[in-house]
Amino acid sequence: xxxxxxxxxxxxxVVVLGVTALAARPDDGTPRRSADFVVLVGAAGLRWDxxxxxxxxxxxxxxxxxxxGSLSVRSAHRPTCPVDGWLTLGAGNFAAWNGSRPGGxxxxxxxxxxxxxxxxxxxxxxxxxVAYNQDKLAWGATPGALAESVRCSVAVGxxxxxxxxxxxxxxxxxxxxxxxxxxxxxxxxxLSIVDVGTVDDDDPRVRAAQARQADxxxxxxxxxxxxxxxxxxxxxxxxxxxxxxxVAVADGPGWNGGWLSSxxxxxxxxxxxxxxxxTALAALGRPMPERLFLGRPAxxxxxxxxxxxxxxxxPADADREAAAQRRVAGWFFTLLAAAQMALAVAVLPLxxxxxxxxxxxxxxxxxxxxxxxxxxxxxxxxxxxxAALLADAxxxxxxxxxxxxxxxxxxxxxxxxxxxxxxxxxxxxxxGPLGAVAGLATLVVGVDVLTGSRLQLNGVVGYSALEGGxxxxxxxxxxxxxxxxxxxxxxxxxxxxxxxxxxxxLVAVGGAAVxxxxxxxxxxxxxxxxxxxxxxxxxxAICTGGWLTVSRLAWATMAGLAVTIGFALVDxxxxxxxxxxxxxxxxxxxxxxxxxxxxxxxxxxxxxxVNSPLTVLALAGAALVWLALLQPWGGLMRLFGIYPAxxxxxxxxxxxxxxxxxxxGSALDVAGAAGALVVPMAALxxxxxxxxxxxxxxxxxxxxxxxGGAAPPRGSGPGDTGPSGGSGAPDRASRAPTAGATAAHGxxxxxxxxxxxxxxxxxxxxxxxxxxxxxxxxPWPLQHGRPGTFSSPGESPPRWVRASPPPAxxxx
Numbered sequence: 001x002x003x004x005x006x007x008x009x010x011x012x013x014v015v016v017l018g019v020t021a022l023a024a025r026p027d028d029g030t031p032r033r034s035a036d037f038v039v040l041v042g043a044a045g046l047r048w049d050x051x052x053x054x055x056x057x058x059x060x061x062x063x064x065x066x067x068x069g070s071l072s073v074r075s076a077h078r079p080t081c082p083v084d085g086w087l088t089l090g091a092g093n094f095a096a097w098n099g100s101r102p103g104g105x106x107x108x109x110x111x112x113x114x115x116x117x118x119x120x121x122x123x124x125x126x127x128x129x130v131a132y133n134q135d136k137l138a139w140g141a142t143p144g145a146l147a148e149s150v151r152c153s154v155a156v157g158x159x160x161x162x163x164x165x166x167x168x169x170x171x172x173x174x175x176x177x178x179x180x181x182x183x184x185x186x187x188x189x190x191l192s193i194v195d196v197g198t199v200d201d202d203d204p205r206v207r208a209a210q211a212r213q214a215d216x217x218x219x220x221x222x223x224x225x226x227x228x229x230x231x232x233x234x235x236x237x238x239x240x241x242x243x244x245x246x247v248a249v250a251d252g253p254g255w256n257g258g259w260l261s262s263x264x265x266x267x268x269x270x271x272x273x274x275x276x277x278x279t280a281l282a283a284l285g286r287p288m289p290e291r292l293f294l295g296r297p298a299x300x301x302x303x304x305x306x307x308x309x310x311x312x313x314x315p316a317d318a319d320r321e322a323a324a325q326r327r328v329a330g331w332f333f334t335l336l337a338a339a340q341m342a343l344a345v346a347v348l349p350l351x352x353x354x355x356x357x358x359x360x361x362x363x364x365x366x367x368x369x370x371x372x373x374x375x376x377x378x379x380x381x382x383x384x385x386x387a388a389l390l391a392d393a394x395x396x397x398x399x400x401x402x403x404x405x406x407x408x409x410x411x412x413x414x415x416x417x418x419x420x421x422x423x424x425x426x427x428x429x430x431x432g433p434l435g436a437v438a439g440l441a442t443l444v445v446g447v448d449v450l451t452g453s454r455l456q457l458n459g460v461v462g463y464s465a466l467e468g469g470x471x472x473x474x475x476x477x478x479x480x481x482x483x484x485x486x487x488x489x490x491x492x493x494x495x496x497x498x499x500x501x502x503x504x505x506l507v508a509v510g511g512a513a514v515x516x517x518x519x520x521x522x523x524x525x526x527x528x529x530x531x532x533x534x535x536x537x538x539x540x541a542i543c544t545g546g547w548l549t550v551s552r553l554a555w556a557t558m559a560g561l562a563v564t565i566g567f568a569l570v571d572x573x574x575x576x577x578x579x580x581x582x583x584x585x586x587x588x589x590x591x592x593x594x595x596x597x598x599x600x601x602x603x604x605x606x607x608x609x610v611n612s613p614l615t616v617l618a619l620a621g622a623a624l625v626w627l628a629l630l631q632p633w634g635g636l637m638r639l640f641g642i643y644p645a646x647x648x649x650x651x652x653x654x655x656x657x658x659x660x661x662x663x664x665g666s667a668l669d670v671a672g673a674a675g676a677l678v679v680p681m682a683a684l685x686x687x688x689x690x691x692x693x694x695x696x697x698x699x700x701x702x703x704x705x706x707x708g709g710a711a712p713p714r715g716s717g718p719g720d721t722g723p724s725g726g727s728g729a730p731d732r733a734s735r736a737p738t739a740g741a742t743a744a745h746g747x748x749x750x751x752x753x754x755x756x757x758x759x760x761x762x763x764x765x766x767x768x769x770x771x772x773x774x775x776x777x778x779p780w781p782l783q784h785g786r787p788g789t790f791s792s793p794g795e796s797p798p799r800w801v802r803a804s805p806p807p808a809x810x811x812x
Contacts, residue, residue: 034230034252034253034254034255034283035228035229035230035252035253035283035284036190036226036227036228036229036284037186037187037190037191037192037225037226037227037228037229037230038190038191038192038229038230038231038232038280038283038284039186039192039193039194039221039225039226039229039230039231039232040089040160040163040191040192040193040194040232040234040276040280041194041196041218041221041231041232041233041234042085042086042089042159042160042163042193042194042195042196042233042234042235042236043195043196043197043198043199043211043214043218043233043234043235043236043247044082044085044086044159044197044198044199044200044235044236044237044239045082045198045199045200045235045237045238045239045240045246046199046211046214046234046235046246046247047199047235047244047245047246047247047316047319048070048245048246048247048312048315048316048319049316049319050199050207050208050211050247051063051211051247051312055208055211055212055215056211056212056214056215057215058215058216058218058219058222059215059218059233059247059249060308062218062222062231062233062249062251063249063308063312064308065251065256065257066249066250066251066252066255066256066257067249067250067251067255067256067257067258067259067260067300067304068247068248068249068250068259068260068269068304068311068312068315069248069259069260069261069269069270069271069298069315070245070246070248070269070270070271070315070318070319070465071234071235071245071246071247071248071271071272071273072245072246072265072270072271072272072273072465072466072468072471073085073088073235073236073237073238073243073246073273074088074094074243074272074273074274074466074467074468075087075088075094075095075096075237075273076088076094076095076096076133076137076138076139076141077096078243079106079238079240079241079242079243080237080238080243080273081097081106081237081238082106082159082198082236082237082239083097083106083111083159083162083237084096084097084106084237085159085236085237085238085273086159086160086162086163086195086236086237087129087143087162087163088141088236088273088274089146089163089193089234089236089273089276089277090143090144090145090146090147090162090163090164090165090193090277091133091141091142091143091144091145091146091274091277091292092141092145092146092274092276092277092278092289092292092293092294092295093139093140093141093142093145093274093292093293093294093295094137094139094141094274094294095133095137095139095141095143096132096133096137097111097129097162098125098128098129098132098136110158111123111125111158111159111161111162112124112125113158113161113171113174113176115174115176119173119174120170120171120172120173120174121155121161121165121170121171121174122169122170122171123161123162123165123169123171124169125169126143126144126165126166126167126168126169127167127168127169129143130142130143130144130167138600138603139294139600141292141294142167142289142292143162143165143167144165144166144167144168145167145277145289145292145293146163146164146191146277146280146281147163147164147165147166147171147172147191148166148167148289149281149286149287149288149289150189150190150191150281150284150286151189151190152172152173152188152189152190152191153171153172153173153189153190153191153192153193154172154173154174154175154185154186154188154189154191154192154193155171155172155173155174155175155192155193155194155195156174156175156176156177156178156182156185156192156193156194156195157175157176157177157178157194157195157196158176158195159195159236160193160194160195161174163193164191164193172189173185173188173189178194178196178217178220178221180220181220181224182220182221182224183224183226186221186224186225186226186229187226190284191280191284194217194221196214196217196218196221197210197213197214197217198210198239199211199214199235199239200239200240202240218233228252228253229252230250230251230252230253230255230280230283231250231251231252232248232249232250232276232279232280233247233248233249233250233251234246234247234248234249234273234276235247235248236273242323242326242466243466244319244322244323244466245315245318245319245322245465245466248260248271250279250298250300252283254300255300257300257302257304258300258301258302258303258304259300259301259303259304260298260299260300260301261298261299261300261301262275262279262295262296262297262298262299263296263297263299264294264295264296265471265472266471266472266473266520266524267457267465267471267472268301268303269301269304269314269315269318270465270471271298272295272468273295274293274294274295275295275296275297275298276295276298277293277295278293278295278296278297278298279295279297279298281297282297283297317395317398318457318458318465320397320398321395321397321458322458322464322465322466323397323466324396324397324402324403324406325397325458325459325460325462325464326464326466327402327403328402328403328406328460329460329461329464330613331403332388332406332410332460332461333612333613333614333617334613336381336384336385336613336617336676337613337614337616337617337620339381339384340381340617340620340621340676340679340680341616341620343374343377343378343381343680343683344620344621344623344624344628344679344683346374346377347374347378347624347628347683347687348628349366350366350370350371350374350687351628351629351633351634351635351683351686351687351690352633353365353366354366354635354687354690354691371687371691374687375433375684375687376418376422378433378680378681378683378684379417379418379421379422379433379437379680379684380414380415380417380418381676381680382437382441382676382677382680382681383413383414383417383418383421383437383440383441384410384414384676385441385461385477385481385673385676385677386417386440386441386444386445386481387410387413387414387417388406388410388459388460388461389444389445389448389455389456389459389460389461389462389477389478389481390413390444390455391406391409391410391413391460392455392456392458392459392460392462393455394409396409406460417440420436420440421433421436421437421440424436430639430643430685430688430689431492431495431643431646431685433681433684433685434488434492434646434681434684434685435488435489435492435493437677437681438484438485438486438488438489438492438677438681439485439489440485441481441482441484441485441677442482442485442486442489442513445474445478445481445482445485446482446486446516448478449473449474449478449482449516449522449523450516450522452472453472453473453474453475453478453523456474456475456478457471457472461475461477461478461673462475462477462478463475463476472524473522473523473524473525474517474523474524474525474528476661476664476666476669476670476673477614477669477673478673479517479523479525479528479660479664479670479673480657480660480661480669480670480671480672480673480674480675480676480677481673481674481676481677482513482516482517482523483513483517483528483531483532483535483653483656483657483660483670483674484653484657484673484674484675484677484678485677486509486510486512486513486532487506487509487510487513487535487536487539487649487650487652487653487656488646488649488650488653488677488678488681489509490505490506490508490509490510490513490539490649491506491539491543491643491645491646491648491649491650492645492646492649493505493506493509494506494509494543494645494648494649495643495644495645495646499544499545500544502543502544502644502645503540503541503543503544506536506539506540506543506645506648506649507536507540510532510535510536510539510540510652511536513532513536514529514532514533514536517529517532518530518532525664527660527663527664528660528664528670529563530560530563530564530659530663531655531656531657531658531659531660531663531664531670532656532660533560533563533564534560534655534656534659535651535652535653535654535655535656535657535659536652536656537557537560537652538553538648538651538652538655539648539649539651539652539653540648540652541553541648542644542647542648542651543644543645543648543649544644545644546644548651600665601663601665604665604666604667605661605662605665605666605667606667608665608666608667608668608669609667609668612666612667612668612669612672613672614668614669614671614672614673615667615668615669615672616672617672617673617675617676618668618669618671618672618675619668621672621675621676621678621679622675624679624683625679625682629682629683629686633690634686635685635686635687635689635690636682636686638686638689638690639682639685639686639689642689646685650678650682653674653678654671654674656674657670657671657673657674657675658670658671
């Protein structure tokens with residue numbers, strides 16, 4: 001009965017862990033009404049390194065008493081041109097101005113603003129821009145959604161007119177330039193949008209003059225601000241390439257000090273441009289337009305340093321790190337893909353010559369030093385991504401040659417990690433390096449997530465705030481490494497216990513990983529948690545050996561679907577502003593707008609598939625596994641036969657990485673990151689299994705030497721564990737029947753040592769074989785070796801003991 005209930009109990013455990021991790025959400029601190037007026041002040045291109053107490057005293061003083069943050073100005077096009085930034089501000093969603101962009105730059109023509117009555121204005125191009133955003137772009141933005149949410153709005157300057165124009169092009173009140181005394185103008189409507197100029201020159205002196213001019217206009221706005229007003233200052237767009245982080249300051253009732261943040265970033269000190277429109281409406285106490293705003297209202301976080309110069313240095317340093325990350329990440333992944341492909345080519349001849357064939361014409365074995373060197377290189381390749389993540393603990397981006405500093409730090413960490421794995425106890429065992437590498441990778445990523453994912457933000461193998469896709473939790477590369485590391489750790493631990501306990505061990509380790517990935521407090525990746533649950537279910541179903549039968553597949557599918565459905569029901573029950581990605585998608589399907597989400601995901605998958613170096617890494621790893629390791633001479637099938645829990649872990653990794661990448665819109669990036677860890681370790685373990693695949697037994701009386709009495713295989717010894725978790729025999733020279741063992745007749749005059757009530761053939765890894773050559777519950781056919789000897793498909797021979805010489809005509 002307990003055996004029958006085990007799949008049910010494991011399924012329930014996976015479901016409970018998954019739903020618990022995904023359902024709990026932190027309080028987002030959505031602000032209530034705090035102002036009677038909102039003034040949005042925009043300066044295209046304004047960055048934190050433009051702000052200082054001498055050149056921009058007004059902005060400096062405002063930052064001292066208000067809340068500050070780094071603004072990501074992502075729009076529907078990259079780079080975000082000034083007109084795109086203003087349009088995104090007014091839409092509350094990723095928008096872009098239509099028109100040609102030669103060479104990826106900004107449109108050459110300006111915005112036409114008509115003033116037919118001297119009070120308001122009209123943008124004749126606005127209806128075409130609205131149609132372009134809704135029909136041609138994947139975000140479905142509605143330019144003018146912010147202006148439509150209030151009864152009256154004011155615009156000062158052409159950029160502000162783009163943000164304040166309603167969908168049909170009308171601006172309620174408009175001034176081309178800021179008046180000397182704008183008090184009456186700013187107090188005429190609850191929402192005012194002011195364009196104070198552009199900071200776009202590369203010359204430091206000219207740029208400082210532009211920032212000073214914008215600061216003087218800001219001073220006039222602050223002097224004339226209405227009572228109980230919230231003033232938001234933002235660098236609304238990029239003015240050069242590549243993209244940068246920009247200024248965000250909020251000053252008003254309830255916005256005194258602290259960092260700016262929002263539920264859309266979930267990161268203290270970071271805000272998106274699409275968050276400004278919801279913030280304005282939330283401060284005014286106005287309802288959000290349904291399904292139009294993609295951003296979320298901003299909040300304040302009270303952990304900012306008291307000294308403003310120290311506080312400003314943090315977002316300025318983040319901007320420098322993000323800029324350096326963009327330059328370094330491309331060549332790092334390119335070099336990693338090239339190195340792993342070169343290692344794959346180097347491993348092929350070793351795999352072909354690892355199995356020592358019988359007979360006088362077999363090729364000479366590869367030098368042990370060469371094999372040891374290749375093993376170290378495989379370990380180093382598997383540790384490259386965790387080392388690159390850990391390298392961001394050192395401020396390498398502050399040097400003049402940031403790329404070289406990063407390369408040096410990463411190389412040192414790779415060497416240190418490889419040495420740690422090499423000298424770890426149990427390194428000589430077949431699964432020793434695999435377990436150590438998986439444990440190190442899981443530890444690095446897990447500790448980073450538990451401490452706030454500080455290494456992944458703007459990190460080379462993390463995610464960039466400039467991209468605007470993720471600001472907290474697990475990134476694409478981190479998810480792939482964590483999936484592979486946690487499942488391999490679970491498989492390695494499960495392989496060391498009895499067969500019946502393996503699913504429980506794997507579920508315990510994998511369930512903890514699901515919590516880390518899916519919890520909004522930690523990894524904040526619901527799609528990744530659902531994908532990991534599916535991979536964990538498959539791994540738990542086959543970790544005891546055998547095929548993925550219909551019943552096992554049914555239980556695995558039920559567990560994955562139960563987690564997905566459970567989380568979907570919980571997420572849909574939340575208010576619309578608090579839903580996660582799955583809840584928002586299901587709600588969009590219900591109201592008929594889910595096609596936009598599918599279109600965005602498919603577009604993102606295609607672009608990532610074509611442009612990402614991780615695609616090459618994933619395809620190269622798959623080619624090595626399929627064309628070499630899974631071949632009869634490749635050793636991976638032999639490894640899977642001896643260690644079914646490792647087979648389960650690798651299969652679950654493939655399922656989870658594939659689903660996580662496709663559903664998350666990152667194509668093969670998750671699989672490429674997982675493959676960077678799994679494939680080198682699979683090749684190393686296959687080499688070691690093949691190295692012992694043709695070990696022979698020692699005939700009776702020849703244990704001290706002679707024919708068949710070869711030296712013990714490398715790595716064999718007391719304490720070496722294998723499929724059953726027991727300790728293997730010391731070596732072949734000592735494989736004699738122990739005291740109390742009984743002899744059972746085997747084939748052709750060979751007897752089998754029997755221990756207790758069961759006949760065992762103890763191999764080097766402690767695996768149990770019965771008298772018919774079966775390993776566990778699966779038949780293991782005996783293979784032809786030398787005359788008078790037998791060998792099994794394991795790494796080392798079974799314990800055959802010759803009872804009497806065979807007749808002269810006997811052959812094996």
